[in-house]
Amino acid sequence: MGGLGRARRLVRPPFVAITLIVAGWWVLSLGQPRYVLPSPPEVLSRFWELTVTGGELWTALGLSMAALLIGGALAFAIGVPLGILMGSNRRVEQVAGPYVNAFYVSPVSALTVLFVYAFGIGLEPRIATVFVFCAPVIILTCLRGARETPRTMVEVARVFGASSAQVFLKTVVPHSVPYIVTATRLGLGRAIKGTVLAELVVSITGLGEMLSGFAHHFDTASLMATIFFLLILGQLLTSLLERFEVAVTPWRQLA
Amino acid sequence: MKARLASLAVVIGVWWWLSLGASSLGLPGPVQVVDALGRLMSSGRLMSALSVTLGSFAAGGTLAIVIGVPLGIFMGVRRSVGLAIDPVLTALYVMPFSAVIPLFVLWFGIDEMVRLAFIFTFTVPQVAIVCYQGAKSTPTTLVEVAKTYLATERQIFWKVILPYEVPFIFTSLRLGVGLAIQAMVVAELLIQSVRGLGFLLQFASAAFDLATVLGVILFIMLLGAGAVAVMQRIETSVAPWREGISADGGGSNV
Structure with missing residues (x-):
């Protein structure tokens, strides 16, 4: 009973907020032409058509997947070892750290113009965009994991005569595992953002093509349905990976 | 420091070598890029583009802070x-930022208004969430001691919660500035403007002037990284004890 009451208390406020937002949107939409602000049911019915009866959004998502997966996998394959290396070796961190940090905080989207220049408008510039979007966050998260390996563990390993390769493989790497999971979650979120940006700036395809096509035809209901699709997709993937994170490392607070 | 300077020298050296050897790529060297940037500056084109771009950045960012900080604190004080x-x-x-650009263009047109709205919409959540977490995490012992000494609600807010919140506000400002710059660049790239930095980039790119493209990109990225670094300095000097906590989460989240 107490658990149920607590659950209800936790669930209710967001529900109230969303209801208020939808109600406000509905009221606003009454006085507006449909191409400016369609009403919630209109958007919902377009959403249903685009995902269930027609399924165009899934086709578009499939087209977007290639750049997202290849760029994300590259960032993971390079970012995880580099991050762990940087976290366990001060020299490497001093040399590479400033660049990774600079890429992390600077507006990397400006690089898309350069990628178009270098690779044309095919798949490659989109892969490059996804890569620069998610590599820095993966590297920095793994760096933290390796760096925060408790000194006691490393010292115990040394006392038992572990070589530095053994220390690295048996204490630093295992300690980084949960951070790698976190890095994947953060990287995935950024990868989705990079994919959408690349599809709007670099080459018009996939979900980006849907967005700009609907906008050109003033089909605002479909445009909003696509935006909600992206919103739900991002939320769903992130919360799935969060679940996974908690399941894999129940002792750790989420970063 | 020495290792850093050495690595910087190596990076520039490799770039130079690439620009000399692989001329088929048409990669301009560091000298040409700096030269192009210098010409943009002396002709005043860079500064006028920058002032246009920074205008919407300043307006949208300021609005996001003015609304986001009180909103976050209020959320922390009133739990529901x-x-x-x-x-x-x-x-x-x-949410991927760039996805809403087409919708925002429908709503706000392609003038300053749309940039302002875009930067505001994507900076507010970050600012408010950090301030919310700060206000929420005010230690209950502090609040209880104040209550024991018969502090009123107002006194608890002004003398306990708000002082505790100050470093969080500075963190939210740093992350907010980073995010606002990211949003600004995305807006510049996706909304056809006639005067901003994005136009400068697209113009140079259409003219196959790679030296200028590289120069402007480097300039934008250094501007972003520099602004965040300055905010980080301010934050550390305001609340040096939080250095370890606030070092991560640079705020690039486009």
Whole structure:
């Protein structure tokens, strides 16, 4: 009973907020032409058509997947070892750290113009965009994991005569595992953002093509349905990976 | 420091070598890029483009701070409000920015207004969430001691919660500035403007002037990284004890 009451208390406020937002949107939409602000049911019915009866959004998502997966996998394959290396070796961190940090905080989207220049408008510039979007966050998260390996563990390993390769493989790497999971979650979120940006700036395809096509035809209901699709997709993937994170490392607070 | 300077020298050296050897790529060397940037500056084109771009950045960012900070604190003080709004802000935070640009263009046109609205919409969640977490995490012992000494609600807010919140506000400012710059660049790239930095980039790119393209990109990225570094300095000097906590989460989240 107490658990149920607590659950209800936790669930209710967001529900109230969303209801208020939808109600406000509905009221606003009454006085507006449909191409400016369609009403919630209109958007919902377009959403249903685009995902269930027609399924165009899934086709578009499939087209977007290639750049997202290849760029994300590259960032993971390079970012995880580099991050762990940087976290366990001060020299490497001093040399590479400033660049990774600079890429992390600077507006990397400006690089898309350069990628178009270098690779044309095919798949490659989109892969490059996804890569620069998610590599820095993966590297920095793994760096933290390796760096925060408790000194006691490393010292115990040394006392038992572990070589530095053994220390690295048996204490630093295992300690980084949960951070790698976190890095994947953060990287995935950024990868989705990079994919959408690349599809709007670099080459018009996939979900980006849907967005700009609907906008050109003033089909605002479909445009909003696509935006909600992206919103739900991002939320769903992130919360799935969060679940996974908690399941894999129940002792750790989420970063 | 020495290792850093050495690595910087190596990076520039490799770039130079590439620009000499692989002339088929047409990669301009560091000298040409700096030269192009210098010409843009002396002709005043860079500064006028920058002032256009920074105008919307300043307006949208300021609005996001003026609304986001009190909103976050209010959410932390009134728990039910916090619980209600938090998921909405998080959803906006996870959302790929660029996807809403077409919708925003329909609503706000292609003038300053749309940039302002865009930068505002994507900076507010970050600012409010950090301030919310700060206000929420005010230690209950502090509040209880104040209550024991018969402090009124207002006194608890001004003398306990708000002082505790100050470093969080500075963190939110740093992350907000980073995010606002990211949003600004995305807006510049996706909304055809006639005077901003994005136009400068697209113009140079259409003219196959790679030296200028590289120069402007480097300039934009250094500007972004520099602004965040300055905010980080301010933050550390205001609340040096939080250095370890606030070092991560640079705020690039486009």
